[in-house]
Amino acid sequence: MRPEILYPFFAETISLSGVGGRLAGLLEKPVGRRILDLLWHLPTDVIDRRLSPKLSEIRHEQIITVEVEIGNHEPPPAKSRRPYRIWCHDGTASLQLIFFHVKGDYLVRQLPVGSRRVISGRVEIFNGQLQMSHPDYMLSPERREEIPALEPVYPLTAGISGKVMTRIIRAALERVVDLPEWQDDALRRRQGWPGWKAALLNLHYPEGAGDLLPESPARRRLAYDEFLANQLALALVRRQSRRKKGRALRGGGKLTRQLYQNLPYELTSSQKACLEEIRADLAAPTAMMRLLQGDVGSGKTVVALISMLCAVESGAQAALLAPTEILARQHYESLKELIQELDLRLEVLTGRDKGKAREKTLAALAAGEIDILVGTHALFQKDVIYHDLALVVIDEQHRFGVEQRMALAAKGKEGESMNVLAMTATPIPRTLTLTAYGDMDVSRLTEKPPGRKPVDTRTIPLDRLDEVVQSLARAIRSGARIYWICPLVEDSEVTDLAAAEARHRELAQIFGDRVGLVHGKMKGRDKDQVMARFASGDLDILVATTVIEVGVNVPEATVMVIEHAERFGLAQLHQLRGRVGRGTGKSVCLLLYSNSGGETARARLRIMRETEDGFRIAEEDLRLRGAGEVLGTRQSGLPDFRVASLEAHQDLIPIARDDARLILEKDPELKSPRGRALRILLYLFEQDEGIKYLRSG
Incomplete structure (x- = not known):
């Protein structure tokens, strides 16, 4: 159950005064439909309206706030496309206010001749004359306080102006309550970070553009909160998969020996080291959750095959999942070539397989007549029943998220957790590995097979x-x-x-x-x-x-x-x-x-x-292009961070990981005062995957 203290954050935006169904609808896609979404919708810039020079002192384009006297109105001729002009002055020089597509009677009411007004907006110099098009504010002098000295600039969507977005977000901020501190006090003091609420308010009420920079204390504080929630949730998922009874698979028998004899090359020391780690995982009484990272041509396929042979030699089945049909069939062909001398039954199943042929494959699979099945998502459809599936290898893992990994695990025997070996040929920077795959152990193939020339x-x-x-x-x-x-x-x-x-x-x-x-x-x-x-x-x-x-x-x-x-x-x-x-x-x-x-x-x-080092290239790519570009966030299984930036804040991720590990060692059920505060943090950042593995309390 979500803690009661967070109820205001998860209320719908329509519950805010002045937000009707139309505005809530416009906000839903780009921002979200809850107050929490508005809080994470941070400004990208700030407009400084504090500058109030005499008009005669202005030499270049800038944003100003000045008090002037309104002079002549010059409406455009009928059916003309020319703008409506109003002259005004401050006693030192004149300023022309320019309006396009505006009704004259509205301007006569707003800016009557002879009245004094405080005008704020961007002033330009055109042919030696000061001009301001469509001022942002035009108020009587006694209402000057209504013009903000510093105004946050929010990302906008069609149909919502900057003023309206600011008003809605200010209304959302009024609902914010103080939350118990979940940060480690020593870390917070060392970093000079404000409290949670103070950090949030500082970003929405900035005192200068510097407050919005990724390195500002407020932004780093909230980024760390988000990383800590992410790492804590992954640590809880990981602990849960460790607790589940796995199937101990001890290979290394006849099939593996035959394969080694038939291979036309010696395995690299990197392949051997990865296989040692995988074998140790498979032989353990808990389920394997391992990511195998290997550059293009580093020999992942052979490592995957030897891992699958461990399952087959233990009397079970293995499956290899690829993201596309062309890759699945290519894996099938290359595995077929590797096992041609072995007494092993290998089949392929993709969305293209229909009718009698598919039924035949499914019957053989259920009867235990297929040892290794290669395919696409088709492998995990409801009607695909395995005789005894004990190991799943997922290729191009970055196309599948945590949820898909969990779904695959459900195809094993009841009461047993599935062994999962995920592989990727996209070298992933270490920081991304921690945030996307923190629930997994990681092996890296760092060498090319012998004979590969640079x-x-x-x-x-x-x-x-x-x-x-x-x-x-x-x-x-x-x-x-x-x-x-x-x-x-x-x-x-x-x-x-x-x-x-x-x-x-x-x-x-x-x-x-x-x-x-x-x-x-x-x-x-x-x-x-x-x-x-x-x-x-x-x-x-x-x-x-x-x-x-x-x-x-x-x-x-x-x-x-x-x-x-x-x-x-x-x-x-x-x-x-x-x-x-x-x-x-x-x-x-x-x-x-x-x-x-x-x-x-x-x-x-x-x-x-x-x-040619793929891992160095990946780190540089992250630095140059950003995380969403490197993996393509939408299809990567990468968490979609709201406040944190993987590029700007990556130094905080290892700290958050160590913090999460220490927390769970000291307080495994999060029952201490800090532990209870951390439960609130998990709900705040919607890390439900982790929360469901905590006993209620």
């Missing part, structure tokens, strides 16, 4: 395109296969990007029918056909949009050309570069750039030249 990365200005094309002819003569990546599919009037279709036509004029094209608007079957022709060597050049980013494996491809590389994110460039350098030949990646990119774009290209 990719020679070069940056070349686009005006040298002809030279690049000539060099491709030489590369093809020596047996190379080439990817050419374009950022757009078809010509667009609003962009100067070279379109994939146009580039394909131009290259086909030079290289004939040895040039193929794939893009996102093609049907899956057509795409697969072109890819197959490229893989078999029927095509020398494959022109593509970013559809080839994940999972495509053509070891013979040794040249990657990325056009307008400055338009891509770092992680995307890194993923694309990972498509070459997969065979034994020397590989090269050419980043073609135009000079229109800014400093951030140049920094990205510089980092690409300097390193």
